[in-house]
Amino acid sequence: MTANRNRWLVGTVLTLALAAFLSLSLLPILGSNSNRRASSTPDSSPTADPAAMQAELESQARGYELVLEREPDNQTALQGLVDARIQLGNIEGVVAPLEKLVELNPGVPDYAVLLAQTKQQMGDLEGAAQVYRQVLDQQPGNMNALQGLTVLLVQQNRPQAAVGLLQDTLKTADQLQSEGSAAGIDTIAVKLLLAQVHVEAKNIDKAIALYDETIAAAPEDFRPVLAKALVLQDQGDTNTAQALFSQATSLAPAQYKDQIEQMASKGKTAPGASGENTDMIESAPAAGPTK
Structure with missing residues (x-):
């Protein structure tokens, strides 16, 4: 739990x-x-x-x-x-x-x-x-509501329903974009949440594939790089994870660099320690959009 x-x-x-x-x-x-x-x-x-x-x-x-x-x-x-x-x-x-x-x-x-x-x-x-x-x-792109509902579905042991919810959100974003409307949906965040559902369902290969796809589509975004690093760290692939942590640190805005370094350092001292970042994560200040 x-x-x-x-x-x-x-x-x-x-x-x-x-x-x-x-x-x-x-x-x-x-x-x-x-x-x-x-x-x-x-x-x-x-x-x-x-x-x-x-x-x-x-x-x-x-x-x-x-x-x-x-x-x-x-x-x-x-x-x-x-x-x-x-x-x-x-x-x-x-x-x-x-x-x-x-x-x-x-x-x-x-x-x-x-x-x-x-x-x-x-x-x-x-x-x-x-x-x-x-x-x-x-507001189909409201990430607070989307994440809350996703977590709820996972708690109910309904990962496929969570996957369907997130995939439908991505389809909505594509449809709105094709119509020339402002989608207001952070598709990178949605894909990361979808990958997290795969991780919870022990479908690590699907999660890694989605991280790689997202990194290729948004090479300047630190989030998928950091997400992949955390999963690999949890899987025991420390060397690859550390390289990704370094990459995420170089890409991240200044306000997140210390947090990422703390995540990386915990992985060096205890296998699978990514889950031990609770206090630091809960106390992280609210952040606005980054270029």
Whole structure:
């Protein structure tokens, strides 16, 4: 379970490295809030009293609830309540205010994606899938929703459904391009996500072939080079992986070079250590598109 989760975390950086992450600061807290409540609380410090912090968060949440009793559409209070409840570990309590934010902001997919992730964590996989698909119906190139739905399908042991979803997305991109429309779909990211599904299904040869195809099509893009390096590192082909890490480092924007070097160095000290980059990957800052 941990190994699979770590691989998907690596995949998150690979597929979304050149796209903006969700603008909401709440997203990284979901899924690991119980382990980082202190670090995600603005006023926390290493010596902070956990009980006092808990009381402060509960007070904040109650304050937002009182505001919403008077002003149910107050988005500042809704956002604050979501944030406080996440930090309190009350994931079920996040659903209602998020649903309200989605209703009030139909053109902002970030709220819908966060709602889908919340449902996914709660075990409501059908509800999560429905929300992800609603986002993708409006924005087929939304990588946050696409990745979320892909991971969900893999979690359900439906890799072929995940493959079909990604292949359909690539077909949509080709169709839009042929019609002269702006697709808004990062096809490199989609192909990397598709390759990751092959890796999860133990179809390593298919994944490597897709990486090679993508590298040939986009020789200046560091992402497929880094993805291939991580897979080969995990397979024990250290020498080839190290050469690819060096190539990825030379191609990558400055903000990613240290991360890549850390991934490469872990591979030198422990076979198959690519999955141990969890802390570094989870703390990686959001990044915008790169030339």
